[in-house]
Amino acid sequence: MRRSEDEVRAEALRQKIIGLGETSHRKSYYPQLQEQIDELHATLKALQDSENKYRTLIENVNVGIFRSDIKEKGRLIQANPAMCRILGYEDEGAILEADPDDFYQDPQDRRVIIAELKKEGKIKDKKVRMRLRSGGTILGSMTLTALYDDKGDISLVDGVIEDITEKEMKEEALRQANKKWNLLSSITRHDINNQAMVLDGYLTLAMERTNDPEVRKLLSKARSSVQSIERHVAFAKDYQDIGINAPRWFDLRESLINALIPLDKASLSVKLEVDDYTIFADPMIGKVFYNLAQNVVRHSKGSVLVISTKEEDGHLVLSFQDNGVGIRDKSRLFMRSNSTSGFGLFLSKEILSITGVDIRETGEAGKGARFEIIFAEGQHRSSAASQGLPKE
Numbered sequence: 001m002r003r004s005e006d007e008v009r010a011e012a013l014r015q016k017i018i019g020l021g022e023t024s025h026r027k028s029y030y031p032q033l034q035e036q037i038d039e040l041h042a043t044l045k046a047l048q049d050s051e052n053k054y055r056t057l058i059e060n061v062n063v064g065i066f067r068s069d070i071k072e073k074g075r076l077i078q079a080n081p082a083m084c085r086i087l088g089y090e091d092e093g094a095i096l097e098a099d100p101d102d103f104y105q106d107p108q109d110r111r112v113i114i115a116e117l118k119k120e121g122k123i124k125d126k127k128v129r130m131r132l133r134s135g136g137t138i139l140g141s142m143t144l145t146a147l148y149d150d151k152g153d154i155s156l157v158d159g160v161i162e163d164i165t166e167k168e169m170k171e172e173a174l175r176q177a178n179k180k181w182n183l184l185s186s187i188t189r190h191d192i193n194n195q196a197m198v199l200d201g202y203l204t205l206a207m208e209r210t211n212d213p214e215v216r217k218l219l220s221k222a223r224s225s226v227q228s229i230e231r232h233v234a235f236a237k238d239y240q241d242i243g244i245n246a247p248r249w250f251d252l253r254e255s256l257i258n259a260l261i262p263l264d265k266a267s268l269s270v271k272l273e274v275d276d277y278t279i280f281a282d283p284m285i286g287k288v289f290y291n292l293a294q295n296v297v298r299h300s301k302g303s304v305l306v307i308s309t310k311e312e313d314g315h316l317v318l319s320f321q322d323n324g325v326g327i328r329d330k331s332r333l334f335m336r337s338n339s340t341s342g343f344g345l346f347l348s349k350e351i352l353s354i355t356g357v358d359i360r361e362t363g364e365a366g367k368g369a370r371f372e373i374i375f376a377e378g379q380h381r382s383s384a385a386s387q388g389l390p391k392e
Contacts, residue, residue, distance in 0.1 A: 064161040070154050074100040074114070077156075086140070086163050088133035098133075105129035105137050113144070118154060121146050127164070138165045185240055189233050196233070200226045238287065238347055245283045247355045249381075252277040252318070256307060259286035260293055268297050273308040276383035277316060279375055282354040291344035292320045292371050300324030300369050316380040318373040326365040333361055355379060 064083030068074050079095050087103060089095040101107040109128050117123055123144040130140040141164045147156040200223060207219045253274050260270060270293065279285070296302045302324030310317050327333065334349045352359055357379060363370035 062162075064159075066159050066161070068100065068157045068159065070114070070157055074110070074157070076100070083161065086138070086161065087130065088136075102133075103130055105131045113142070117144050117146055117157065130161070138163050139168050140164065182240065185236070189237055192233050193230065196226050196229050235347065238284075239350065242282065242284060242347075242351055243354050247280055247282050249278045249280055250285060252279050252309070252380075255279075255286055256289050259289035262290065263293050264297060268293070268302070269304045271304065271306045273306060274318075275309050277309060278381050278383070279316070280355055280379045281357065282351050284351045288348040288351050288359075288373070291348045295344060295371075296320075296322040296324060296369070300326070302368060314377040316375040318375070320369075320371040320373075321363070322368045322370075324368050326363050326367055327361060327369050328365040330361055334359070 061080070062082055064086045065080045066076050066083050067078040068076050076096050076098070079092050081092075084091060084095050087095065089098065101110060104110045106129065113123065113126060113128065123142065126142045126144070128140055128142055130138050132138060141162045142159060143161075144157055144159045146154045147158060149155040203219050203223045203226065207216055207223075210216060210219075253272065253276065256272060256274060263270070293305055296305050300322050302322035304323045306319075306321045308319050308321070310319070334345050349359055352373065356376065358374040358376075360372050360374070361369060362372055
């Protein structure tokens with residue numbers, strides 16, 4: 001079909017503009033231009049896909065996400081559906097129109113939070129009572145980050161809020177249940193110990209008033225049973241205390257020295273060859289150190305205990321090596337048994353397991369016992385890396 005004169009002129013103009021005319025010296029640039037246009041389209045599509053994924057994520061999470069303009073009295077300028085749902089607003093439009101003071105049970109809390117944010121630049125996991133649009137209240141956990149303008153002043157605030165009301169109620173119920181259980185256990189242990197003490201006293205008197213060897217033998221066995229009951233009660237108290245207090249960082253050398261103070265130094269010589277470390281452990285870690293040292297006195301028949309440290313593949317190995325008789329049967333070492341040793345080693349392993357610390361016995365029978373406590377990477381720090389950490 002013959003093209004009109006206008007069409008011919010339009011085509012010539014287009015060719016001239018983009019450099020496709022036969023006489024244009026820019027004709028060779030077209031492939032590069034087309035390639036750049038294709039790359040731009042691909043980049044724009046990727047950006048759009050990324051924005052869609054981000055928007056979907058923000059809209060679908062169960063925590064409230066918002067942005068507020070601090071220069072406009074802190075009014076929200078963005079809020080995801082979860083934010084609206086948490087505070088009881090039907091949609092984003094409704095929550096954006098609300099006065100920020102209406103979000104707090106006590107509006108003064110908001111002013112305190114803003115003052116803290118201006119000072120610190122960020123607030124993490126701040127618990128605050130929030131007011132619902134219906135008038136009810138919830139307990140929220142709020143994390144805020146300040147965004148600054150070119151003058152260094154806070155202009156916007158990005159925030160995340162989570163409704164932790166139910167979580168806190170469950171934790172409080174658990175705390176109360178544990179408190180009652182601990183009180184009951186404490187009273188029961190006290191009563192059992194008192195009765196065991198009385199029974200042991202009567203058995204002692206009975207042994208003093210008889211010369212019959214068979215009767216004395218039976219009474220002696222009865223006293224041993226009473227003493228076993230007392231050990232069980234003491235173990236129950238120690239086991240109950242595991243995990244009650246949160247793990248924290250301890251100075252290793254200081255913890256060892258404090259733990260070994262009650263040890264009978266006349267029967268056991270202790271050599272500390274420990275480098276400067278801090279360890280992350282349960283506050284009962286001192287009991288582990290004491291149990292391992294006391295185990296030498298009671299069972300290994302050793303006279304010297306060497307406590308040392310070394311690093312292996314990023315792990316810190318804390319060794320307790322004695323010069324006693326060693327351990328032949330290791331199959332039940334860390335299992336709970338009726339012996340004092342069984343209680344001590346089982347309890348030690350349980351205490352260490354709170355923070356994922358391992359313990360093993362690597363000694364040779366006849367050459368002394370060797371217990372090794374292994375702190376993984378992240379559970380120990382050298383003195384150079386632990387400056388400023390709280391100590392025991």
